[in-house]
Amino acid sequence: MAESIKLKVSCHACGYVIEGTAKYGPGHYVPEGVPFEFIAIGKTVSEKGRRVKAEAICVCPKCQVRNKYII
Numbered sequence: 001m002a003e004s005i006k007l008k009v010s011c012h013a014c015g016y017v018i019e020g021t022a023k024y025g026p027g028h029y030v031p032e033g034v035p036f037e038f039i040a041i042g043k044t045v046s047e048k049g050r051r052v053k054a055e056a057i058c059v060c061p062k063c064q065v066r067n068k069y070i071i
């Protein structure tokens, strides 16, 4: 089952708060809000354990600007 990652970001251009989900891993996933494109770019290891480092890309529903975030 795919993991759904909740994201809350603000648009670089208009400041609109975009809320949505990104899919991580294979399998079925139910999107919520604005769909994010999720691209894993590596892993970071900290005291809290392993974490996926990724880029999330979404299109602002207000101004159509494509935003990219490192999560």
Ligand SMILES: [Zn+2]
Pocket (backbone or CB within 6 Å): 011, 012, 013, 014, 015, 016, 060, 061, 062, 063, 064, 065
């Ligand atoms: Zn915007």
